[in-house]
Amino acid sequence: MTLSQAQVVNRSLSSLKNIYRSEDLPVTAMDKGIIPYPHNTGEKPSKGMSFDLSSVTFLYPGTQKTSPSLNAVSLKIQAGQLVVIVGANGSGKSTLIRILSRLYDPSSGTVHIDGRPSAEYIVSDLHEATALLSQDSQLYPLSLRENIGLGYHAKVGDGSLVEQAAEQGGATEFISKLKDGMDTILEPMIKPFEMNLYNKKSHFLYKEMEALRKKIDISGGERQKVVAARSFMRFQSGKIKFVAVDEPSSALDAEAEHKLFENLIKVRDGKTLVFVTHRFGHLTKYADQIICMKDGAICESGSHDELMIKQGEYAKLYEIQASAFAQ
Ligand SMILES: Nc1ncnc2c1ncn2[C@@H]1O[C@H](COP(=O)(O)OP(=O)(O)OP(=O)(O)O)[C@@H](O)[C@H]1O
Ligand SMILES: [Mg+2]
Secondary structure, eight states: OOHHHHHHHHHHHHHHHHHHTTTOOOOOOOOOOOBOSSOOTTSSOOOOOOEEEEEEEEOOTTOSOSSOSEEEEEEEEOTTOEEEEEEOTTSSHHHHHHHHTTSSOOSEEEEEETTEEGGGBOHHHHHHTEEEEETTOOOOSSBHHHHHHGGGGGGTTOHHHHHHHHHHTTOHHHHHTSTTGGGOBSSOOOHHHHHHHTTOTTSTTHHHHHHHHSOOOOOHHHHHHHHHHHHHHHHTTSOOOEEEEESTTTTSOHHHHHHHHHHHHHTOTTOEEEEEOSOOGGGTTTOSEEEEEETTEEEEEEOHHHHHHHTSHHHHHHHHHHHHHHO
16 A cells, blocks of 8 residues: 555544544543433433532633633523523633533532432433534534434434434425435545546546535535534434533524524423523523523523513623614
């Protein structure tokens, strides 16, 4: 094998590794727990994951910053609640989501999940029960069908489940406009072909390669719809007890975001839902609890009406948003 062939193989392998690492986020949570999650199987079905945080402080390891990203955060989220977290950029919303999803353990303070210290659970069980929709999610060099189906590996071949998930994620319309529809491959790996077929136009595979080479690109919003569809596919496993939505919709237009959130709310049964979004206007009517963050701390929490009466930080954010809509 020549050096350049070796490099191609190497690159293909690392793409493959990325697929297997699809859910691999920078987890720093300690993995010493031995209790399976959910723990109470056999009893009546759970309404969702519940949380109790007490004086949680978190400092990113190796950061230049002197103040912690979360500072003495205490909060309770009941099973099945719908919570909206709001606050300015850098106020600690995503960090809080990572603590709730057990990607990080707090530097100090305690987190209880369903009444037990979160560290007692097997971390991978907690992750299996959590669906995190964020901006970081990627697409893989596979067909759109597989990109969505991977949300629930065991059912990747179930066409109607994948179609349903595509619909819920809002991806059906744009996919139907693609020549190959669900079978469209976004970033085909043609390098290994290319090398062996170089200038062999008469080879029967040459045409195949040329077809693959016509790489198609989809917009940022369309990518987010595919990623959202993958999450809906994950819900089909029936294991999801906590859905954390951290601005997965920044590239979506207002109508698409609204639809996505409505679709998530439709399937909220048996799940606790936490939303982080700057466009929270249409969520407030569903919110059991609104948490308003400032400089790593919770500055206010309560229902929309309570916080509006207070005329504090939340009311300020809400009014800015409302006036933007009015214009
Ligand atoms: N990986 C990281 N390493 C070091 N510091 C970080 C890291 N991620 C975030 N921070 C810092 O922690 C603080 C809180 O960040 P966080 O991402 O939680 O804010 P946010 O409320 O989600 O903001 P945004 O609205 O911009 O998404 C910020 O000051 C940020 O600079
Ligand atoms: Mg954030």
